[in-house]
Amino acid sequence: MEIKNLMVTGGCGFIGSNFIHCLFSQTDFTGRIINVDKLTYAGNPDNLKGIEKDYPDRYIFERADICDLELIENIFSRYRIDAVCHFAAESHVDRSIKNPGAFIYTNIIGTFNLLEAARSHAGDFILFHHISTDEVYGSLGKEGLFKETTPYRPNSPYSAAKASSDHLVRAYGKTYGLPVTISNCSNNYGPYQFPEKLIPLITLNAKDGKKLPVYGDGRNVRDWLYVEDHCDAIWAIMRSGRRGETYNIGGNMEMENIVIVEMVCDILDEITGIGKNGPRRGLITFVKDRPGHDRRYAIDFTKLQSELNWSPEESFESGIRKTISWYLENSEWVQRVRNNEYQSWISEQYGT
Numbered sequence: 001m002e003i004k005n006l007m008v009t010g011g012c013g014f015i016g017s018n019f020i021h022c023l024f025s026q027t028d029f030t031g032r033i034i035n036v037d038k039l040t041y042a043g044n045p046d047n048l049k050g051i052e053k054d055y056p057d058r059y060i061f062e063r064a065d066i067c068d069l070e071l072i073e074n075i076f077s078r079y080r081i082d083a084v085c086h087f088a089a090e091s092h093v094d095r096s097i098k099n100p101g102a103f104i105y106t107n108i109i110g111t112f113n114l115l116e117a118a119r120s121h122a123g124d125f126i127l128f129h130h131i132s133t134d135e136v137y138g139s140l141g142k143e144g145l146f147k148e149t150t151p152y153r154p155n156s157p158y159s160a161a162k163a164s165s166d167h168l169v170r171a172y173g174k175t176y177g178l179p180v181t182i183s184n185c186s187n188n189y190g191p192y193q194f195p196e197k198l199i200p201l202i203t204l205n206a207k208d209g210k211k212l213p214v215y216g217d218g219r220n221v222r223d224w225l226y227v228e229d230h231c232d233a234i235w236a237i238m239r240s241g242r243r244g245e246t247y248n249i250g251g252n253m254e255m256e257n258i259v260i261v262e263m264v265c266d267i268l269d270e271i272t273g274i275g276k277n278g279p280r281r282g283l284i285t286f287v288k289d290r291p292g293h294d295r296r297y298a299i300d301f302t303k304l305q306s307e308l309n310w311s312p313e314e315s316f317e318s319g320i321r322k323t324i325s326w327y328l329e330n331s332e333w334v335q336r337v338r339n340n341e342y343q344s345w346i347s348e349q350y351g352t
């Protein structure tokens, strides 16, 4: 059954906006997208500039809070929503340490509301795809990989709220027979990422000659995936993934934070030249560790590879160069998303 009216929640955020670009320009999707976004500090309509003009009959924006069930029900009815791809969330771990409440409301109650709306339109409903994170599995030691069967052990308010939403989605599949799929992905990077996350933050600070805060000893490991590869994987799961199943998505690209930070410094030195203060590595500053900081994430995505023939295409070397160039070339975008109040809290918290 073809999806006609797809609700994308959080479509003005980092991954959601990349997904909408990708769906229109790189897939066989022929339906309409109804982008439902509250436009929090992380939601930026600039990320979708030109989309309304390019796809006047196929793109609709609704500013709405997923915590408002009545409004969500209304959007479901008005647009005859037959599928949901659910990105909307509070997504930043440090913010969840400062202010967990927003994470509980949006990530848990918001997901519950969407599930309720989907359940009441069950007759016509094709799929609820829920976007989640590898952080629900907790932290790994030196060895091992997260599999779909790894028990959940979330360590931050962010990951605990995401874990809770995953359980709700799964439960609606089991209890009410709602057609659901879930994907748990590793760290994304690429264009349109809000510059509070490691790669854009370090890129912009290094460009401007500011300190580069590295938490703890800098040896925490994340698995990195270029955002367009994530979008491809999501569409593959939505099209052909088995209903009721969870799929891990990863980049096969484990890296220590410090290695990434050094790499960004070296690439910027190469592109823009070394200034009078010397190589940018000199800006690296080790700061207080993040409370409850997970040591290592690594993903086993064999299930996605073997069932849906998906593998990441972008290498980290080329993806990081593309990303750095994007931030250098889009200074107006950068200026518009910078948030001073939050930056000063980060300075207090981490002593930078």
Ligand code: NAD
Pocket: 009, 010, 011, 012, 013, 014, 015, 016, 036, 037, 038, 039, 040, 041, 042, 043, 044, 064, 065, 066, 067, 086, 087, 088, 089, 090, 091, 092, 106, 110, 131, 132, 133, 134, 162, 184, 185, 186, 187, 188, 189, 194
């Ligand atoms: P983001 O913070 O860039 O964007 C979140 C979007 O959700 C924003 O547009 C925001 O306005 C919107 N939003 C927030 N609260 C809302 C609400 N109450 N109602 C409606 N809209 C609301 O996040 P992202 O990095 O693009 O992540 C998207 C999803 O992917 C999240 O669910 C996140 O948990 C998951 N994820 C992210 C990564 C990553 O590396 N960024 C990795 C794995 C999974």
Ligand code: DAU
Pocket: 091, 092, 093, 094, 132, 133, 134, 135, 185, 186, 187, 188, 196, 197, 198, 199, 201, 213, 214, 215, 216, 220, 221, 222, 257, 290, 297
């Ligand atoms: O693993 C998937 C998750 O990746 C997603 O679910 C989250 O939404 C996304 O924010 C991301 O979480 P992380 O906490 O891993 O990403 P972040 O960019 O905040 O940090 C990456 C690593 O870098 C982490 O070990 C903390 C460290 N770090 C981060 C910042 C912002 C620093 O050392 N210095 C920094 O200034």
